[in-house]
Amino acid sequence: MKKFLNLFRTNLFLAMGIIICAVWIITAVFANQLAPQDPLAQDISIRLQAPGGDHWFGTDSLGRDVFSRVIAGAKISIFAGLITVVSAAVIGSIYGGIAGYAGGIIDDVMMRFAEMVLAFPALILAMTIGAVLGSSLYNTLFALVIVAWPTYARIMRSVVISIKENDYIESSRAIGSSNMRILIHQILPNAIGSVLILATLDIGNQILFFSTLSFLGLGTPPPDPEWGSMISAGMKNFNSWWISTFPGLGILTMAVGANFIGDGVRDILDPKLRKNFN
Amino acid sequence: MRMTEKNLVKIDNLSMHYKVDARGLKKKVLKAVDRVSFDIFEGETVGLVGESGCGKSSLGRTILNLQKPTSGKVHFKGVDIFELPGNEIKMLRKKMQIVFQDPSASLNPRKTVESIILEPMIVHKMYSRDKRLEKISELLGVVGLSDYYRQRYPHELSGGQKQRVGIARALSLEPEFIVCDEAVSALDVSIQAQILNLLQDLQERFRLTYLFISHNLNVVYQVSDRVAVMYLGKIVEIATYSQLYKNPQHPYTKALLSAIPHIHSEKQVERIKLEGDIPNPMDIPEGCKFRARCPKKFDACDGLEPELKEVESGHFAACYLTPN
Known part of the structure; x- marks a missing residue:
């Protein structure tokens, strides 16, 4: 705890990021207990009420409590965002790292394949995969990962190519390190920063992309609350700003929090930027 | 400086040609090293001079089997190093080491001095855990750095200190032959002299053989028994x-x-x-x-x-x- 307080002093943004994300994750886990009202309960008589009174964030077009729906929606949205980004980042980094390090024809073949995936319109590709596999949460997540990983592969590849030209890689070869060892111990610590930043920025994107698919009928079915579909529902009731603003703030804060963490972790990994933790 | 007539490295008709822009229609060949032959005897320092781009570094790296030559052979203690199976190449790496030109580029910026020197010993599974840590103190002492620097990162050291760490890393494997690839060119003149003296002391102490690559004739003269001029x-x-x-x-x-x-x-x-x-x-x-x-x-x-x-x-x- 003392260490954490110290973090506030030395790296405020990292500490804030941890708090924001922790709050959201706790909210998501205990959504059922925290929501003051049933997020699915409809009451047409109180539809489109502005924030205030019983409904802190107002009600939507079916009279459901927006506050409870934002809390309940955190569950699926954050889960989808994190799973997609983590899987895509891990798969893409390994793939791109190998391509960049191996170079030559292996690099060419691997990257042309990645670019092939990238060349498809992302939404249509994800829809096709989702439709072929059937509509379920995990199939949709799978489709999202398929669409997302090539970006990470490209970033990782370019970073690895620039790092592997350094003398310390040659030096590691000169002492007899295996390729595996060089990749993990020499290249990875220097390359991870860029991927980390991309990944944390990507969380917000992936939450939105997931909702686009939900909106199209892949992923979560309509009555279940989910941030993205709440935003698109709000667009139909443009005068009732609260319907889409609050889930939008949810995505924003989650993305910003993740980004703070990514930034902070990168600083800690880089000895030149590292602040003193004592 | 000691000279024996015992041949340590024999370079025989070595060529290193690079294909430049191999994707283009016209393939051009850069002959960085072209049919070079000479011997390096045990315990001596051979200076290799020449202007930038004449192939000095390519020659040095090919001799260490860091790249496969186009043709020719290198014998180390009578063994053809390009014909060795994988596991024996690893043993060869122990015997032959390299010190690089730019000490800022040759040390991984994310690693502490300790882990930089430790790595070769881990790769070769030398010593026990405790012995390795002891060995690091010893090596730091040998190159004139105190234990204070163990937990430092390369960017916290000066150029000369970094080069000392690079030398300690090379020495950790107890090599017999070290290629110094422009090892002092990136340093200030006063620091150059210190590092050159250090290299000479180490040669005495550990019976090392050097191939000393430099574009600076003065530096080569200071350390070399024999000098090869490359063009x-x-x-x-x-x-x-x-x-x-x-x-x-x-x-x-x-x-x-x-x-x-x-x-x-x-x-x-x-x-x-x-x-x-x-x-x-x-x-x-x-x-x-x-x-x-x-x-x-x-x-x-x-x-x-x-x-x-x-x-x-x-x-x-x-x-x-x-x-x-």
């Missing part, structure tokens, strides 16, 4: 330090020597200025490679390329003007 991928002259200094044979060597400034003007020989440019290394004309810039060129130079000839005992030069 466009070829060794044009190789001799002991005093032979080369007193009796240079190749016009290129003479020009290089005349460029060393002296404090006393009476010692200053007349400066030979080389005219013209280095030929495009991807398109070197037939005949002597130096002839485009040679002040003494004559008809024979256009014909075949001159081979190294023995001028006096242990002194070889590749020029048609050398006396037989």
Whole structure:
């Protein structure tokens, strides 16, 4: 705890990021207990009420409590965002790292394949995969990962190519390190920063992309609350700003929090930027 | 400086050609090292001089089997290093090490000094855990750094300190042969002298053999027993330090020597200025490679390329003007 307080002093943004994300994750886990009202309960008589009174964030077009729906929606949205980004980042980094390090024809073949995936319109590709596999949460997540990983592969590849030209890689070869060892111990610590930043920025994107698919009928079915579909529902009731603003703030804060963490972790990994933790 | 006649490294007709822009239609070949042969004896320092881009570093790295040569052989203690199976190459790496030019680039910025020196011992599974840590203190002491630096990162050290860490890392495997690839070129002059002294002390202490690559003749003279002069991928002259200094044979060597400034003007020989440019290394004309810039060129130079000839005992030069 003392260490954490110290973090506030030395790296405020990292500490804030941890708090924001922790709050959201706790909210998501205990959504059922925290929501003051049933997020699915409809009451047409109180539809489109502005924030205030019983409904802190107002009600939507079916009279459901927006506050409870934002809390309940955190569950699926954050889960989808994190799973997609983590899987895509891990798969893409390994793939791109190998391509960049191996170079030559292996690099060419691997990257042309990645670019092939990238060349498809992302939404249509994800829809096709989702439709072929059937509509379920995990199939949709799978489709999202398929669409997302090539970006990470490209970033990782370019970073690895620039790092592997350094003398310390040659030096590691000169002492007899295996390729595996060089990749993990020499290249990875220097390359991870860029991927980390991309990944944390990507969380917000992936939450939105997931909702686009939900909106199209892949992923979560309509009555279940989910941030993205709440935003698109709000667009139909443009005068009732609260319907889409609050889930939008949810995505924003989650993305910003993740980004703070990514930034902070990168600083800690880089000895030149590292602040003193004592 | 010690000299034995025991051959440690034998470089035999070694060539390293790079394909430049291999994706284009016209494949060009850069002959970075072209049929080079010479021997390095146990316990000596061979200096390798030449201007930038003449293939010094390529030669050094090929000798260490960091890249496969186009043709030719290198024998280390009588064993052909390019024919070794994978597991024995790893053993070879223990015996041959390299110290790099730019100490900031040759140390991983994300690793502490301790883990940089530790890595070779982990890779080769040397010693027990505790012994390794002890060994690090010992190595730091050997290169003149205190234990204070163990947990430091490279960016917290000065250039000279970084180079000392690089040397400690190379020494951790207890090698017999070290290629110093421009090991002091990136350092200030006063630091250069310190590192050169350190290298010489270490040579005495651990019976090391050096191949000392540099573009700086003064530096090479300070440490070398023998000096090889390289021009466009070829060794044009190789001799002991005093032979080369007193009796240079190749016009290129003479020009290089005349460029060393002296404090006393009476010692200053007349400066030979080389005219013209280095030929495009991807398109070197037939005949002597130096002839485009040679002040003494004559008809024979256009014909075949001159081979190294023995001028006096242990002194070889590749020029048609050398006396037989």
